[in-house]
Amino acid sequence: LREQTLVLVKxxxxxxxxxxxxxxxxxxxxxxxxxxxxxxVPELQEGRGYVCGYPCIIAPRCHQADRGLLDRHYxxxxxxxxxxxxxxxxxxxxxxxxxxxxxxxxxxTRAMVGDTDSAQAAAGTIRGDLSMHVSxxxxxxxxxxxxxxxxxxxxxxxxxxxxxESGD
Ligand code: CMP
Numbered sequence: 001l002r003e004q005t006l007v008l009v010k011x012x013x014x015x016x017x018x019x020x021x022x023x024x025x026x027x028x029x030x031x032x033x034x035x036x037x038x039x040x041v042p043e044l045q046e047g048r049g050y051v052c053g054y055p056c057i058i059a060p061r062c063h064q065a066d067r068g069l070l071d072r073h074y075x076x077x078x079x080x081x082x083x084x085x086x087x088x089x090x091x092x093x094x095x096x097x098x099x100x101x102x103x104x105x106x107x108x109t110r111a112m113v114g115d116t117d118s119a120q121a122a123a124g125t126i127r128g129d130l131s132m133h134v135s136x137x138x139x140x141x142x143x144x145x146x147x148x149x150x151x152x153x154x155x156x157x158x159x160x161x162x163x164x165e166s167g168d
Pocket of ligand 1: 082085134135139141
């Protein structure tokens with residue numbers, strides 16, 4: 001079984017240096033990391049990107065968490081009153097997108113992430129341990145196998161997923 005899910009480590013968590021904590025939890029649980037990247041926010045890239053100092057250009061790939069990508073990812077929330085605030089939050093800094101693979105990974109990951117509303121999230125979950133408020137809830141994880149397929153397609157190109165043998 002090769003079930004996969006999309007996990008986003010949101011800008012608040014990157015800023016708080018929590019990326020390693022989040023990754024460590026999924027690794028220790030036994031899931032396999034098959035894709036990962038740090039995405040820049042185009043508005044922040046302007047004038048102060050590391051890119052400027054190197055002889056390279058931004059590759060024509062999905063390395064930016066831009067408005068279009070977030071609109072697709074959060075399509076179902078666009079009519080919500082909190083959507084403008086959600087967009088501002090999600091573009092407030094770089095974020096990390098990852099694909100994790102494993103047995104029942106979608107369901108297990110949701111359980112590890114905890115309730116969307118951090119105040120309701122159980123201790124021991126990512127949100128229950130690391131977050132106080134729904135509008136700064138540290139991570140996103142796909143809510144079903146179908147959603148995961150769609151969301152992985154928004155954030156990654158096919159050749160960015162790495163197939164490797166983990167011995168299990
Ligand atoms: P996520 O799992 O990424 O899915 C939708 C996101 O919308 C959710 O996490 C929160 O970040 C955000 N969200 C949901 N409800 C609210 C709310 N009432 N106020 C602000 N943000 C919300």
